[in-house]
Amino acid sequence: MMKWLSPRSALGIALITVALVALPFVAAMGGQAWVRILNFAILYAFLALGLNIVVGLAGLLDLGYIAFYAVGAYTWALLASPHFGLHWPIWAILPFGAALACIAGVVLGSPTLKLRGDYLAIVTLGFGEIVRIFMNNLNAPVNITNGAQGITLIDPVKFGDFSFSGTSQILGISLSGPQKYYYLLVALAILVIIVNERLQNSRIGRAWQAIREDEIAAKAIGINTRNLKLLAFAMGASFGGIAGGIFSAMQGFVSPESFSLIESIMILAMVVLGGMGHIPGVILGAVLLTVLPEVLRYAVGPVQTAIFGKVLVDPESLRMLIFGLALVLVMRFKPAGLWPSPERKRDLTVKPQEVAP
Amino acid sequence: MDIFLQQIINGLVQGSIYALVALGYTMVYGIMGLINFAHGEVVMIGTLVTITVAGTLIKAGMPVALAALAGLTVSVLSCMALGWSLERIAYRPLRNAPRLTPLITAIGMSIVLQNLAMIVWGRNYMTFPPLLPKINFEFAGAHFTLIQVIIVLISGATMAGLLFLIYRTKLGMAMRATSQNPAVASLMGVNINRVIAAAFVIGSALGAVAGVMVGTYYEIAHYQMGFMLGLKAFTAAVLGGIGNLAGAMLGGVLLGIIEALGAGYIGDLTGGFLGSHYQDIFAFIVLIVVLMFKPSGLFGEKTGDRA
Numbered sequence: 001m002m003k004w005l006s007p008r009s010a011l012g013i014a015l016i017t018v019a020l021v022a023l024p025f026v027a028a029m030g031g032q033a034w035v036r037i038l039n040f041a042i043l044y045a046f047l048a049l050g051l052n053i054v055v056g057l058a059g060l061l062d063l064g065y066i067a068f069y070a071v072g073a074y075t076w077a078l079l080a081s082p083h084f085g086l087h088w089p090i091w092a093i094l095p096f097g098a099a100l101a102c103i104a105g106v107v108l109g110s111p112t113l114k115l116r117g118d119y120l121a122i123v124t125l126g127f128g129e130i131v132r133i134f135m136n137n138l139n140a141p142v143n144i145t146n147g148a149q150g151i152t153l154i155d156p157v158k159f160g161d162f163s164f165s166g167t168s169q170i171l172g173i174s175l176s177g178p179q180k181y182y183y184l185l186v187a188l189a190i191l192v193i194i195v196n197e198r199l200q201n202s203r204i205g206r207a208w209q210a211i212r213e214d215e216i217a218a219k220a221i222g223i224n225t226r227n228l229k230l231l232a233f234a235m236g237a238s239f240g241g242i243a244g245g246i247f248s249a250m251q252g253f254v255s256p257e258s259f260s261l262i263e264s265i266m267i268l269a270m271v272v273l274g275g276m277g278h279i280p281g282v283i284l285g286a287v288l289l290t291v292l293p294e295v296l297r298y299a300v301g302p303v304q305t306a307i308f309g310k311v312l313v314d315p316e317s318l319r320m321l322i323f324g325l326a327l328v329l330v331m332r333f334k335p336a337g338l339w340p341s342p343e344r345k346r347d348l349t350v351k352p353q354e355v356a357p
Numbered sequence: 358m359d360i361f362l363q364q365i366i367n368g369l370v371q372g373s374i375y376a377l378v379a380l381g382y383t384m385v386y387g388i389m390g391l392i393n394f395a396h397g398e399v400v401m402i403g404t405l406v407t408i409t410v411a412g413t414l415i416k417a418g419m420p421v422a423l424a425a426l427a428g429l430t431v432s433v434l435s436c437m438a439l440g441w442s443l444e445r446i447a448y449r450p451l452r453n454a455p456r457l458t459p460l461i462t463a464i465g466m467s468i469v470l471q472n473l474a475m476i477v478w479g480r481n482y483m484t485f486p487p488l489l490p491k492i493n494f495e496f497a498g499a500h501f502t503l504i505q506v507i508i509v510l511i512s513g514a515t516m517a518g519l520l521f522l523i524y525r526t527k528l529g530m531a532m533r534a535t536s537q538n539p540a541v542a543s544l545m546g547v548n549i550n551r552v553i554a555a556a557f558v559i560g561s562a563l564g565a566v567a568g569v570m571v572g573t574y575y576e577i578a579h580y581q582m583g584f585m586l587g588l589k590a591f592t593a594a595v596l597g598g599i600g601n602l603a604g605a606m607l608g609g610v611l612l613g614i615i616e617a618l619g620a621g622y623i624g625d626l627t628g629g630f631l632g633s634h635y636q637d638i639f640a641f642i643v644l645i646v647v648l649m650f651k652p653s654g655l656f657g658e659k660t661g662d663r664a
C-alpha cells in the first residue's frame with residue numbers, strides 16, 4: 001500500500017515537478033520546433049505506456065497498436081473539423097474516440113484469443129494494415145475519410161473559450177500553442193503512469209503477469225484468461241484512442257500515412273528498448289527514440305560538412321541508418337532494455353537451463 | 358470464366374514468388390523460433406544487386422542470357438553473405454535474450470539495410486533490365502508470358518531442391534533435429550551454430566532468387582520494395598503454419614491466388630462499392646479467418662509452446 005513519502009522522495013518529486021514545468025521554456029530557447037518534438041516524446045511515452053499494458057503486462061505481442069491510435073485520431077478529425085461540418089466539444093469526442101478504440105480492441109481481441117505468440121503478432125499486424133487501407137480508400141463512393149489526402153483544419157483542443165492553439169497570456173506569462181499542449185500532455189501522461197502503476201500491483205495486473213509467464217498455469221489456478229486478455233486489449237486500445245485524439249487536435253491534420261506499420265513497430269521498439277513492463281524504462285525508451293532521430297536530423301549534415309568539407313551522403317538516409325544501428329547495438333549490449341525492471345534483470349542473470357525449445 | 362483462369366495464372370506466379378520468400382522466414386522460424394524481419398530487405402538487396410550487375414554487363418555488350426546468369430549468381434552469393442552476417446551481427450549474440458529482443462534487432466537491421474540501399478542505389482524507381490524475351494501464350498482465353506512460365510518452373514525446381522536438401526542430406530537431418538530440440542541435437546554431435554547459419558544462408562539464397570524473379574516480372578525495383586513483399590510472404594508462412602516447409606510453399610501459392618481472385622472479383626462482389634485497391638486486405642482477412650479456426654495455420658502442428 002501507499003506509504004507516506006520520505007523526505008528524499010519528496011525532494012525527488014519536487015525536483016521532477018520543477019523540471020517538468022521548466023522544460024518547455026528551456027526547449028523554446030532552441031525554437032518552437034523543439035517544443036513540438038518534446039510534445040511528441042510525451043505523446044509517444046503515453047502510447048508506449050498504453051502498449052506496455054498489452055505487451056509488457058499481459059505478454060500479448062501486438063504489432064497493430066497504431067490502429068487504435070488511428071481510430072482515435074480519425075474520430076477526432078471527423079467530429080471536429082469542417083469535413084462533415086461537425087464541431088463536437090472535447091468531453092464528447094475524447095471519451096467517444098476512446099470508446100471506439102476500445103471496441104476496436106475487443107473486435108481484434110476476440111478472434112485472436114486462441115493464438116499464441118507470433119501468430120498473434122501477425123494477426124494484429126494484419127489488423128493494423130486493414131485499418132490503414134480502409135482509411136486510405138474510404139473516400140469513394142462515399143467520402144468518409146478523404147482518402148490519402150487526409151483531413152485538414154481540425155479543431156484544436158478547447159475548454160470553453162480557452163483554445164490550445166495560438167499564443168495566450170496566463171498570469172502574465174506568454175505561452176505558445178505547443179507549450180500549452182505540453183502541459184496537457186504531461187497531465188495525460190501522469191494519468192497513464194498512475195493507471196499503469198496501480199494496474200501492475202492490482203489483482204488484474206498480477207493475473208496478467210501470470211498469463212504472461214504461463215497461460216496454462218494461469219488458467220489452472222482459476223484465472224479467467226479470456227476476459228483478462230480482452231481487458232488488456234481494450235485498455236491498451238483506449239489509451240491509444242485518447243492519444244490519437246490529442247494527436248489529431250495538436251497537428252490539425254491527419255492522413256493514413258501517419259498510421260503505417262512502421263509506427264506500430266516504433267512504439268513496440270520503445271517498449272522493448274526501454275525495458276518491457278517497467279514504467280520508467282518505457283518512458284525512457286519513448287523519449288530516446290523520439291528525440292534521437294530529431295537530434296540526428298540536426299547533427300548529421302553539419303558533422304559531415306565538418307569532417308569531409310561537404311555533405312557526402314544524403315542526411316535523411318544516414319540519420320535513419322544510424323538510428324537502425326543504434327537499435328541493434330542497444331539490444332545487443334542491453335538485451336533486457338536500457339532500464340529493465342529489477343525482477344526481469346534477475347531472471348536474465350540466472351542462466352537459463354537450456355536453449356528455448 | 359476466362360477472368361477466373363487468368364487470375365488463377367497471375368496468382369500462381371505471384372504466389373510462387375511469395376512461397377520462395379516465405380521459405381526463408383519459415384526455415385529460420387522452424388529452427389530458432391524467431392521472425393527474421395529483415396528477410397524482405399535481403400530480397401530487395403538481391404533485386405538491386407542484379408540490376409547493377411546484369412545492367413552493367415548488358416551495357417558492356419555481353420549476351421543477355423550470360424548477363425542474366427551472372428546477375429543471378431552474384432545476387433545469390435551476396436545475399437548468402439548478407440544472411441550469414443545478419444545472423445552473426447543481429448541474432449547470434451541474442452540467442453538467450455528475452456523473446457522480443459531479437460525482434461527489435463531484426464527491425465533495426467531492416468532499417469539499416471533499407472537506408473543503406475537508398476544511399477547506394479538512390480531513392481528513385483529503377484528499371485530492371487529485360488533478362489527474358491517477351492513471348493506471349495494463350496490458353497483457353499487466358500494470356501500468359503514466358504516470364505510467368507519460367508518463374509513458376511524455377512520456383513518449383515528450387516523448392517524441390519530445398520526439400521531434397523532437408524529430407525535427404527546430412528545437413529538437412531541436422532536442421533530437422535535442431536528444430537525439434539536444439540539441446541538434444543547438440544548432444545548428438547550437431548553443430549548448432551553451423552545449422553543456424555546454414556538456415557540463414559539458404560533462406561537468403563532463396564530470397565535472392567525470388568528477388569530476381571520479382572524484378573523480371575514487374576520490371577521495376579525500389580529500395581522499399583522488400584517491406585510489403587516480406588510482409589505478404591510472412592503472412593503466407595503463417596497461413597501455412599510457420600516452421601513448416603510444405604506449409605510455406607502452399608501458403609504462398611494460396612495467398613497469391615486468393616489475392617489475384619480477390620482483386621479480380623471484389624468489384625462485382627460488393628456491387629462496385631469496394632475497388633481493387635482493397636487487394637491488400639484480402640491477404641490479411643484470409644489470414645485472420647484461417648487462424649480463427651486453425652490457430653497454428655493450415656499445416657502447423659499443435660504445439661504447447663509458451664509464447
